[in-house]
Amino acid sequence: MLNIIGSAAVTAALLGALAVAVVGVVAGFSRRPALIRAARYGTYFIFGAMTVAVAAMETALLTHDFSVEYVAKVGSRETPLYYTAISLWSSLEGSILFWGWILAGYGALVAFVNRRSLSRLVPFAEGVMGIVGIFFFGLLATAASPFGEVFPVPANGPGPNPLLQNHPLMGLHPPMLYLGYVGLAVPFSFAIGALLAGKLDEEWIRATRRWTVAPWAFLSVGILAGGWWSYEVLGWGGYWAWDPVENASFLPWLTATAFLHSVMVQERRGMLKTWNLSLIIGTFLLTLFGTFLTRSGILDSVHAFTEGVIGPLFLAFIAIVMVASLVLIAWRSDRLYAPGSLDAVVSKESSFILNNLVFVAFTFTVLLGTTFPLIVEAVNGNRVSVGPPYFNMVTVPLGLLLLFLMGVGPALPWRRTTAERIRGAFWLPTAVGSIVLVVGLLLGVRRVYPLLTFAFAGFVMTTIVEEFRKGVQARRRIAGVSSVRAFGQILTRNSRRYGGYIVHTGIVIIIVALAISGSWRFEREATLRSGEAMLLGAYGIRFDEVWGREEPQRFVVGATLTVFHEGEELGPMQPRMNYYPNSEQPIATPAVRSSLKEDLYLTLMSFDAEEGAHATVRAIVNPAVPWLWIGGMIVALGAILAVAPQRKSRRPEFVPAAAAVATEAASPKEEAVTV
Amino acid sequence: MGRSKKLWAGLGIVAIVAAIAVLIVGGLSENVVYFLTPSELQARAADVVDQPLRLGGQVKPGSRSWNAETLDLRFVVQDSLSEVQVKSTGAPPAMFKEGIGVVVEGRYREDGVFEATNLMVKHSNEYEPPHDERTPQEMYESLVKPEGTS
Numbered sequence: 001m002l003n004i005i006g007s008a009a010v011t012a013a014l015l016g017a018l019a020v021a022v023v024g025v026v027a028g029f030s031r032r033p034a035l036i037r038a039a040r041y042g043t044y045f046i047f048g049a050m051t052v053a054v055a056a057m058e059t060a061l062l063t064h065d066f067s068v069e070y071v072a073k074v075g076s077r078e079t080p081l082y083y084t085a086i087s088l089w090s091s092l093e094g095s096i097l098f099w100g101w102i103l104a105g106y107g108a109l110v111a112f113v114n115r116r117s118l119s120r121l122v123p124f125a126e127g128v129m130g131i132v133g134i135f136f137f138g139l140l141a142t143a144a145s146p147f148g149e150v151f152p153v154p155a156n157g158p159g160p161n162p163l164l165q166n167h168p169l170m171g172l173h174p175p176m177l178y179l180g181y182v183g184l185a186v187p188f189s190f191a192i193g194a195l196l197a198g199k200l201d202e203e204w205i206r207a208t209r210r211w212t213v214a215p216w217a218f219l220s221v222g223i224l225a226g227g228w229w230s231y232e233v234l235g236w237g238g239y240w241a242w243d244p245v246e247n248a249s250f251l252p253w254l255t256a257t258a259f260l261h262s263v264m265v266q267e268r269r270g271m272l273k274t275w276n277l278s279l280i281i282g283t284f285l286l287t288l289f290g291t292f293l294t295r296s297g298i299l300d301s302v303h304a305f306t307e308g309v310i311g312p313l314f315l316a317f318i319a320i321v322m323v324a325s326l327v328l329i330a331w332r333s334d335r336l337y338a339p340g341s342l343d344a345v346v347s348k349e350s351s352f353i354l355n356n357l358v359f360v361a362f363t364f365t366v367l368l369g370t371t372f373p374l375i376v377e378a379v380n381g382n383r384v385s386v387g388p389p390y391f392n393m394v395t396v397p398l399g400l401l402l403l404f405l406m407g408v409g410p411a412l413p414w415r416r417t418t419a420e421r422i423r424g425a426f427w428l429p430t431a432v433g434s435i436v437l438v439v440g441l442l443l444g445v446r447r448v449y450p451l452l453t454f455a456f457a458g459f460v461m462t463t464i465v466e467e468f469r470k471g472v473q474a475r476r477r478i479a480g481v482s483s484v485r486a487f488g489q490i491l492t493r494n495s496r497r498y499g500g501y502i503v504h505t506g507i508v509i510i511i512v513a514l515a516i517s518g519s520w521r522f523e524r525e526a527t528l529r530s531g532e533a534m535l536l537g538a539y540g541i542r543f544d545e546v547w548g549r550e551e552p553q554r555f556v557v558g559a560t561l562t563v564f565h566e567g568e569e570l571g572p573m574q575p576r577m578n579y580y581p582n583s584e585q586p587i588a589t590p591a592v593r594s595s596l597k598e599d600l601y602l603t604l605m606s607f608d609a610e611e612g613a614h615a616t617v618r619a620i621v622n623p624a625v626p627w628l629w630i631g632g633m634i635v636a637l638g639a640i641l642a643v644a645p646q647r648k649s650r651r652p653e654f655v656p657a658a659a660a661v662a663t664e665a666a667s668p669k670e671e672a673v674t675v
Numbered sequence: 676m677g678r679s680k681k682l683w684a685g686l687g688i689v690a691i692v693a694a695i696a697v698l699i700v701g702g703l704s705e706n707v708v709y710f711l712t713p714s715e716l717q718a719r720a721a722d723v724v725d726q727p728l729r730l731g732g733q734v735k736p737g738s739r740s741w742n743a744e745t746l747d748l749r750f751v752v753q754d755s756l757s758e759v760q761v762k763s764t765g766a767p768p769a770m771f772k773e774g775i776g777v778v779v780e781g782r783y784r785e786d787g788v789f790e791a792t793n794l795m796v797k798h799s800n801e802y803e804p805p806h807d808e809r810t811p812q813e814m815y816e817s818l819v820k821p822e823g824t825s
Contacts, residue, residue: 345684357688361695368699372707383710385729390706394698525765527743585768585796605766606743616743616766 002060003068006147009053010097010140013104016046017133024127028120028197036119039126040111046133047108050101054088057097057146061087066157069148070094076159078553083165089174090160092295092310093146098175099291100136102182103129110186110211118207124193125186132185135317143309159553162580162587169229177222177249181287183215184256188284191277195328200273200335205263209496210643212263212280216256217639223249224510224632235588235603237523237620239628242391247370248290251363255283258359261409265349268414270340274329275356277336281325286363288318293370344416351409358401365394400452403511406504407433407460410467428466433459453515457508464501464508471498495641502638509631516624523620525605529613533564536619539600540564544572546612555579557586559604559615563593575604575617598623708780714757716783729780730759730789736773741766752777752789759783763791771796 020042027035060068061084064077074087074094089095107129114122140146164170187208194204226249227239240246259279266272292314329336342350369386376384411425436458440451468487471494475486491498526534528543535541542562549556558576562569573591580587590603599622606616710729711719730752738751748763761779771777771794781791 342684345680350684354688354691357691361692365695365699365702368703372703376707385708385710386703387706387708387727390702393702393706394695397698398695525746527746527766614743616746618765 002056002065003147003149006053006056009049010137013046013049014137014141016042016049017130017137020130021127021134024123024130028124036123039123043107043111043126047104050104054101057088067150067153069150070146072150072154072157074160075157077156079159079165086171087160090164093144096139096144097146099178099182100140102178103133103136106183106186120197120199121190121193121204124196125189128189128192158582162583166578166587167229167233169225173222173225173229176218176225180215180219180222183218184252184283184287186211187280191280195332198332198335202267205266212260213639213643216260217636219253220635221632223253228629235590237601237622242388244370245294247366248293251366252283252286254359254363255279255286258356259283261352262356265352269349271338273338274336285318285322347416348409348412348414351405351412355405358398362395362398396449403456407463411463429459429462432462447519450515450519453512457512460508464504467501495644495646499638499642503635506631506634506638509627513624513627517622520623525618527614527616537621538566541619543615546607546615573602575602577604594626596626599625713752713754713759716759717757723783724785725782727782729778731778734773734775734777739773759789761789761791763794768794768796
């Protein structure tokens, strides 16, 4: 029954997407109200159909209806409820279903929010999302159908891939990543819509600013949650390995970040029109490429679900999107003339252009490293891999350059400036950065990259604090309120700008945490007998016993260790190994004890299966790692603020005066364009 | 913007792009890791000594020895023609057993022993008998590109 409902719903969505693709584009050109309405209702219809399909799948999963092919593949009666519910995205077909549902959801939301506005762009955007939908719903209806019927109906299934049912973060990481990936289809659709409409002013950028910031934030959180998941599950004590699939999620993040900055240059200065179109098209292509890498099985990875025909279909779709976009840009090249030009070498726009250059180089570096093995194998058949040293060697200097620019951009004005103003804006940040450098040296830090990271971080944080200070000061003068209220007011009235600075703060924290955890981690592996302890830095780790526990879906073996810090007992820690019936290899659950300073990370490597008399344990001290997650939360907070509706000033007659005063105080109102 | 300023800005950008290109090319040439089978390694031993490598093959039955106290792990990786001694430090992965396919990362040393820094076990549900005539490409496919989930 659910098979039929699901398949019918997917087919309905596919037909809806075909209709919206045609009607949307025709409505865009003809501008007939009836067609514009039809495209909108078609978009709602697709979302309705996909919601039915996802609901049918969830029902099948939760009721263990093994007559549904996907449930027979990933379901089992023993899997806990939570992991059963989220096994929607634990394998290929379900994850494409989920992808399609999110796409339909974004489409419906775009249509609804703009039902009375942007009528020149929205029908086109709906049409483009319809075209993207055709591909994904088409996959679901054919090569990646999750609703196939299984007969005879099995009594039980194998359950999801053990790695994907071993940690609650599986409920966060994939949805966030998908919300980010798929959401970037919205600005892409508007960009293509602007090309089709020939309306290449800044309207499509203004219309999609929130639709870019929100997916960007989802993607950021998704990437970090992936790192966190890997840290909590894979047992090697790291969070990022430059695995192709991690890279696949990182690539569109890089170009989307570049885009968030470069659109400001277009909004403010009318420059970079073609560049912005290319960036968002490239970003969308990278999300498709990422989905291809992770879902085609071309690479070896936890994520590669491997299915034969999907890969070529994805490649074909990527090629079509790329060629069609290029043709459109060429067709509209006469309207892509950008009137603005660079006034001075030192200005906000030039720092953004440099930022974009570095982001693109960063993207290229990661893309090359990720695909190099495939290229080499295709060219001369050699089997090679590119290890983390390559990525670290190239990306760390680029990252440092970006960190530095993060301090320069916000403090520079648009257009041009004077040497005096540059000195005024930068003497304090430079002084703070230098002090941090000296303190680092005095504390005995001798590694160049961490030292530079700390110094630049000090520099950037000072410019951010200065920006807030100036903003609060200007607001106090205008509104005559206390500092605290002024702070609240600049956050709500100019949430885009100050939300952006909060995002920057989170990113600085993450970069510093990366530098510290990457440089000062230390570890030790030892076999301990009962009652025996090992020392690691200030920690003492005593092995007490090995125990086993039967659970419905798995068998768990754990070791109990008592942990001491400088002789003081901190309590027990229990790293475990989980044996699932559908995997020969046990899945580790490391034990992590976090403090703001560092994590103590224990993995059970091996144990005496007969008597439990000894166990081999790997202990790692990972400094600053919790700050990665804290930084991620700050990024999310800042992004939420940046997309929140801005509170309009209730007394508009004050605005000109406010602007005048503010310009004097480094013009927060004037430059109200950040993120 | 004046002409000379434009020139300098252009030169600056060229310099940055060139620096990044040097970084990328240098990074790649130093960090590309070759995948070899035991017979390929033996055939090219002189060229690849001390270079980072990935060695893929099967754990030779009866060759494994592990000292839990010192964490010293030794085994032999073989294919149909050749074998290579491997040593590593740390507990063997839980499903590490004789006859199983492994990929070891590390360096081949002058003394003919491969020093592994990382061990990866190819998990499949069936035991594969030591094979006969598989080409290096086939071994690579089976070890590095799994056909099933995970």
